[in-house]
Amino acid sequence: MNDSMNIKAVLFDLDGTLLDTALDLGGAVNRLLARDNLPLLSKDVIYQTASQGSLALVKAGYGLDLSPEQYTDLRSEFLANYTAHINEQTTFFDGVNHLLDTLDRHDIVWGIVTNKPTLYTTQLLAHYPRLANCAVVICGDTLEVAKPSPRPLLLAANKISIVPEAIMYVGDARTDIDASSAAKMTSVAANYGYIPENDPAHTWHSDHLIGHCLDLCTILAINE
CATH class of the missing domain: 3.40.50.1000 (HAD superfamily/HAD-like)
Structure with missing residues (x-):
């Protein structure tokens, strides 16, 4: 030290x-989950996952059993969604x-x-x-x-x-x-x-x- x-x-x-930035990051995945009629991520899960990156948030919402191609597509959708709402709840x-x-x-x-x-x-x-x-x-x-x-x-x-x-x-x-x-x-x-x-x-x-x-x-x- x-x-x-x-x-x-x-x-x-x-x-x-x-x-x-957690609520804007979480919002990006939750909008996708809502579109797909899946349960939304809680604030607790969002805050514990946000620092691990976009793919971690996607997997937190969609689970671990999708194909690599599906994760790639969802991550791209996540990023497009995030950039459209990047500073709505960030402080x-x-x-x-x-x-x-x-x-x-x-x-x-x-x-x-x-x-x-x-x-x-x-x-x-x-x-x-x-x-x-x-x-x-x-x-x-x-x-x-x-x-x-x-x-x-x-x-x-x-x-x-x-x-x-x-x-x-x-x-x-x-x-x-x-x-x-x-x-x-x-x-x-x-x-x-x-x-x-x-x-x-x-x-x-x-x-x-x-x-x-x-x-x-x-x-x-x-x-x-």
Whole structure:
């Protein structure tokens, strides 16, 4: 674990860490399920599955017995549905704006490293100029690999010209913690995000575990 006083930058996951996108993601699959006269996903299932990606949400709704071609078709329909309703219920998590203002005030660089594809990230961030103007945005298809590979995080570090050891990465999935640990960054598990019941955040071996985004200020030893 790195000395928090030496942290020069904080990188964030997007969905489940900065933005609460779960209800729009869940809405995309529920509209398909309603069309097909199938039971809708509950909010609990949506929130536990959202960080695992579009295919996981499709499988949560349609089960595990379809053909690969059927899953491919449903995922394409899901993505088209999501992009048509991408910011209807999405909001900042509580405290995010205040946290970003605090980082700016203390000259701590911040950016985004997400597994969300560029198309949807760009479309979503257009609604949130506070996020779109950050120092760096790396998406799930920026490279040929995504998290849990450390390469997207290392690319972000290179683009902001800060060594990984001076960067903290915050995310709400085990893949986030695995990626940041492999990149030699200080890892922070966002326990307020989309945490699966069968994979609780305290088992991820992160350097820090936070229940609210403003807890970062305590870890960084900076005044809110």
